[in-house]
Amino acid sequence: MAEQAKAATTDTGPRPILPFLQLGPEPHLRGNKCGNCGAVYLDVKRVACSKCGEQNKFSHIKLSNKGKVYVYSVVHQSFPGIKTPYITAIIDLPEGVSVKASLIDVDPEQAQKEPKKMFDMPVEMVTFTAAKDREGHDVIAYGYKPSK
């Protein structure tokens, strides 16, 4: 433990904003899959499966970077200092888990005018540097933009 803590303080590399975002040359999200019922979670670890109750049968899987917009909202009023408007969306991934993220490169006004065009829109994950943390690490976040 002590060595890990030491490594953490000397390392100045980027850090993921949430623990299930895997950085490196091919950034992707990591799922935690129940070996009994197949439910997929976005946590790194959990006590048991909340769908079936099974313990100790979890394995990590690499989640697809491509998904489809299920629903969304356009936020116009947020906490002080947060730039608006932004689009929040629920993205369904093919592995059977959903992710919440901002939609990038989609016009908020258009999203409100034509909701139908938003549903099932194919999107892909992109990462970006969100901020620098107190220890000087770049904090890497992810969002989704329309697939080409």
Added chain:
Amino acid sequence: MRNVYVLGTGMIKFGRYPEKTVPELGGDAAEIALKDAGIKIQDVEMFACGNLYQSNAMVGQRILQQIGQTGIPVINVSNACATGSTAFREAYMSIAAGMYDCAMAVGVEQMGKQGLLGGGGGGTDPAYATEGRMGSGLMPAVFGQAGIEHMRNYGTKLEHFAKISVKSHKHATKNPFSQYRNEVTLEDVMNARMVAFPNTLYMCCPTGDGAAAAILVSEDKLKQWAGGRKRARIAASVLTSDPYTDRDLTLPDVSTLTQRASKKAYEMAGVGPKDIALTELHDCFATAELVHYENLFLCDKGTAGEFIDKKGGVHPDLGGFSPVNVSGGLLSKGHPLGATGVANICEVVWHLTEDERAKDRQVKGAKVGQAHVIGLGSACTVHILTV
């Protein structure tokens, strides 16, 4: 299980009371309820107190320190927006189970002009905050998505959500306990500032302060104390949590746990949706009210838009049917979180017992009513009351 009745109710007008403390607000509502019941605090054997923002600060005991320290058992309840209704249910269960004959439930909250709820993330270092960077956890957006999901599945229009706001604001003009009592037109709602699509300002409930209380009694005590006054019976009291559904951990599923609670409540009360004379439901946002019309089986799945177009949810005095939130709902009446669950039971009781506090908006001849609350995270209560 024994029959349980609501002997007395108390509610202060929802609004903003910066000069008062939480125990004072709760104490005020409790005193009104005790007077309405015609009993004294010394007659109360158990007290369940609902409050969210001071849930670590013994609010129930502090209320008794204001109105009478009788040494009775007190439990402090916190269950998100279902806090007050869960406290009410604790009081109900203690009597139904035969443990006590007289219990008090108080719901109280002081929020002031708190602004937006939800969002967050990031722990102690703001560099890890997710709001705005990775979507939104703010309540107007979360519940906005519930409305968008209905648009996606059933082609529901923005006007449908807006009509709910118009309806509830109109209802509120008749309720002196409501935080806001202004009427709005469809244009006002549609053109108001967008908070989180599709929820405009008038489709979002305000924050504020409030308190409500209820005195619950067994049949024996009812006979002893009611003195022939008309009192409502709690025909069903149900609490559910969110079961596993596919997207629930990412997009809170407010529907499944409500449907389950509703089915159970109808079964427990031995009534159906057609028997319900009035419904107070959890309209934290107009989008939420729309989906709950279906979740409480007031209309068939996918038909909430049609229900609204036919004036479903509108007070019969205004030409509607299946009235919903004749109090003005959370949208107008306000939503001091812990108080809401007790306050909407008070509203239903007032109609059933022809209490003069509901006189200008009385749903005539009401025999059965229901109160529904959702606390995100999630908890759902449904109470059905009868006379």
